[in-house]
Amino acid sequence: MFEVRYTDLAARIGRLETPHGAVETPAFVPVVHPVKQTIAPQFLKKMGFDLVITNAYITLKQYGDEARKRGIHDIIGFDGAVMTDSGGYQVLEYGSVEVEPADMAQFEKDIKSDIPIPLDKPTGYGLPYELAKEYVGTTLANCDTTLRTVGKTDAIWIGPVQGAEHFDLVEHSARALDDMGFQMMALGSPVELMEAYEFATLARMIAHAKKAIPAKPVHLFGAGHPLTIPLAIALGCDTFDSASYMLYAKDDRYMHANGTVRLGELAYLPCQCAVCASYTASELRSLDRDRRMVEVARHNLHVLKAEVDATKQAIMDGRLWEYVMQKARAHPKLMEAVQLFANDEFGYLAEGTPAFKEKAIFFFDAIDQHRPEARRYRKLVSEFASRKKSLVLFPEGEVHPFYSTRGFREIAKKFPDAQIATYNPFLGIIPAEISDVFPASHNVTARAERDVADYPTFVESLTGFVANNGFSDIMAVADPFMKQAIAEAKLKARVEDYSDHVIERL
Ligand SMILES: [Zn+2]
Incomplete structure (x- = not known):
């Protein structure tokens, strides 16, 4: 019928x-x-x-x-x-x-x-x-x-x-x-x-x-x-x-x-x-x-x-x-x-949302952190188990997936024993190993100055990722948003400002 x-x-x-x-x-x-x-x-x-x-x-x-x-x-x-x-x-x-x-x-x-x-x-x-x-x-x-x-x-x-x-x-x-x-x-x-x-x-x-x-x-x-x-x-x-x-x-x-x-x-x-x-x-x-x-x-x-x-x-x-x-x-x-x-009351919107989409999804405003695809990705990351002891965080660039970028390769060479991850205000932490999973590599994010107070899901993703994997040493190449998040999460981390030659300096 x-x-x-x-x-x-x-x-x-x-x-x-x-x-x-x-x-x-x-x-x-x-x-x-x-x-x-x-x-x-x-x-x-x-x-x-x-x-x-x-x-x-x-x-x-x-x-x-x-x-x-x-x-x-x-x-x-x-x-x-x-x-x-x-x-x-x-x-x-x-x-x-x-x-x-x-x-x-x-x-x-x-x-x-x-x-x-x-x-x-x-x-x-x-x-x-x-x-x-x-x-x-x-x-x-x-x-x-x-x-x-x-x-x-x-x-x-x-x-x-x-x-x-x-x-x-x-x-x-x-x-x-x-x-x-x-x-x-x-x-x-x-x-x-x-x-x-x-x-x-x-x-x-x-x-x-x-x-x-x-x-x-x-x-x-x-x-x-x-x-x-x-x-x-x-x-x-x-x-x-x-x-x-x-x-x-x-x-x-x-x-x-x-x-x-x-x-x-x-x-x-x-x-x-x-x-x-x-x-x-x-x-x-x-x-x-x-x-x-x-x-x-x-x-x-x-x-x-x-x-x-x-x-x-x-x-x-x-x-x-x-x-x-x-x-x-x-x-x-x-x-x-x-x-x-x-709100959770609207969690049912996820049920009909396809697990994969042909076209990249767009992120504009804080509300977009709650779209089903982003929620789903953060959940995946919350279950991610890293065997590494240290964590290196690096800002997301225009190129997806993160593991295919020059930045990733240089960091991997310099820190072979570290868990390397990038981050996005809407998706939270993106471990390199799953940076090709939808929508981590299928999104276009509007660049803007953002206040971490509007992105509670990001702070949750960051604290959860660190706590679940028990990293003893964290180094963050941080944009202003990540700096705020680290402060908000009260994480002990070495923080470096992003610049063209930041990797050489680390
Ligand atoms: Zn008409």
Whole structure:
């Protein structure tokens, strides 16, 4: 049902098989209104959206038996895969809906939804713990009723994970749905988190859900801002829906890769989609309201699609970490979220990160010391056993691996009995013998003055390496960073400044 082809961090390029065709993931899932949709769903298909989501509750209210007879694909005019939400959003907005979970489940089965969602009771955001727990309980009971009602079907039933910022409830909810046999999960209602730009809480919520259900495909509700797409994908979300393309268009907001801008503020159209290629900014602005709304919505869809595709290409290139960090620069709240990757809570990002990458990885800022490849390398070094009594540390040059450099050969000649190692602020200590192991020889590091206080993993690598191997004599050809680290680690070492002829002087 779900096949994974490539991974990087917790992101995966996969294939989701539905009764109405396969969907390549990660995928943006446009919201289609079952009654007043202005952009034809078949047009969405032509743009490359193979999966759309529509509301089964509104469909039931508006069409009833006619929908049962015609099926949801005919009702909305779409021959690809259709996901149906069952009114959870209405519950969130208006408190309750006038339908029982079992009836809703039967209806979604009758209209042949490919990926139906049971009637849930979203916790939203900011609900007191006890109440959130009660809502989670109600949702789980509804989900149980749903599976009993529909029996075995070809559809992929989604388990709606609730709990929001109460992370233990998120984990409990995800595990319970997994046990019930749901094949796909959806993370409930981060709409308020998104609107408040609470990306850090959103990221933690996703991390906790993924901890409970690492393998199954995950849908994220309401993620329709181009900024959040790479983050959500990197954290392991496979599909995400939103009506943002239309809601923004109604509000004359034009999306771009890093956010949105009011149409009135645009002097130029920084995009080459079919819409932007046929108007100037002022022409687009002077269209009548209905026409303008459709054109801006089409452009917005293009931006969302382009963002998903750019993220997918980053996965293929093994550069998803770089891409997410680059996007994080677009908003401080997003930066706040990616800084959390330093925490153990996000250790699961390592699981999908390949052990070897064709392309060199890039190191820029302190956060990059926490990328999975660097963590993995430091762990390898922490298990490295040297039989030597003395240690010589030498700064890393541009040439990799270290043992192939002239500097290494000269030191080896002069100190045949010493353990020789180089060092890198992001990778820590690099023993010459394993200086060709990825990514010690497959990285490009931005040269900069760095404060060792920002690199706790480096000091840990240095102290660990010395302690594990019990070196009695340490000599460090030290750059200012290494000098700081030696002081910080309170190591007894002979320290030499680096210069062109330093080896001759030693
Ligand atoms: Zn455009």
